[in-house]
Amino acid sequence: MSQATTDAIVLGELHGKVKWVRLNRPEVKNAITPDAADLVRQQVEAAPDEGARVIVLSGTGGSFCAGADLKALAPVMAQFTGVKQVLEERYHPLVLAMTRSPLPVIAAVDGAAAGIGSDIALAADIRLASDRAFFAEIFVNIGLLPDGGGTFTLPRLVGSGRALEMAMTGQRVAAEDALEWGLVNHVYPTDDFETCVQDFAAKLADKAPCSVARSKLAIRAALGQCTLEQALTREAELQEELIATEDFREGVMAFLEKRAPHFKAK
Numbered sequence: 001m002s003q004a005t006t007d008a009i010v011l012g013e014l015h016g017k018v019k020w021v022r023l024n025r026p027e028v029k030n031a032i033t034p035d036a037a038d039l040v041r042q043q044v045e046a047a048p049d050e051g052a053r054v055i056v057l058s059g060t061g062g063s064f065c066a067g068a069d070l071k072a073l074a075p076v077m078a079q080f081t082g083v084k085q086v087l088e089e090r091y092h093p094l095v096l097a098m099t100r101s102p103l104p105v106i107a108a109v110d111g112a113a114a115g116i117g118s119d120i121a122l123a124a125d126i127r128l129a130s131d132r133a134f135f136a137e138i139f140v141n142i143g144l145l146p147d148g149g150g151t152f153t154l155p156r157l158v159g160s161g162r163a164l165e166m167a168m169t170g171q172r173v174a175a176e177d178a179l180e181w182g183l184v185n186h187v188y189p190t191d192d193f194e195t196c197v198q199d200f201a202a203k204l205a206d207k208a209p210c211s212v213a214r215s216k217l218a219i220r221a222a223l224g225q226c227t228l229e230q231a232l233t234r235e236a237e238l239q240e241e242l243i244a245t246e247d248f249r250e251g252v253m254a255f256l257e258k259r260a261p262h263f264k265a266k
């Protein structure tokens with residue numbers, strides 16, 4: 001079993017046949033860094049050899065993941081280049097590890113799943129939400145576009161119209177709406193959320209592993225004409241263009257200064 005100390009930024013723990021992997025930066029609502037993405041990927045990849053039959057991704061402190069850690073980015077933003085490389089080498093491997101794992105991956109979304117946190121949740125095979133959960137593709141608020149596979153997964157789950165609205169407006173989609181739209185499979189009361197998720201995952205873990213793995217492989221292979229890899233590459237290329245704009249820098253500074261951004265289309 002892989003297990004981290006409570007002060008680690010990612011925790012991994014086996015409960016029966018269910019491997020829980022938790023982002024553990026509650027002070028920033030589990031905003032994710034490249035290092036954390038690497039650690040989550042490693043936990044996902046290690047799960048089959050640890051005896052797990054189901055993986056649950058979650059966060060601590062009442063949030064799933066509030067997106068990329070912009071405060072960590074701000075000090076080096078003026079020199080920041082190569083976002084395509086960072087996405088391709090750090091974040092995309094996590095998304096692909098989730099989709100390629102022979103184990104079913106559940107995103108247990110309590111609180112915020114925003115920005116790339118939303119996209120990571122969307123990459124899971126099944127999403128379970130607490131009644132205080134919400135999803136938000138907030139990239140537009142800082143002048144960017146979804147870059148964790150959201151342009152691939154979101155329209156396949158909710159249709160192009162709702163996907164475009166989420167990407168273009170950054171709107172929050174509350175748990176009950178997410179259930180109606182097909183973003184999540186089930187919504188559970190917050191007070192009993194982890195117990196409900198564990199019960200769901202444990203029942204899934206008792207199903208025939210080879211059947212589950214091949215169902216996952218076949219259904220994912222049948223999705224559309226555009227592959228996830230192609231969508232990820234397209235997102236990285238476009239993000240590389242956007243991150244060089246004045247609007248991106250303005251969006252980040254406005255976020256940090258808690259004011260409305262003033263975009264100039266530059």
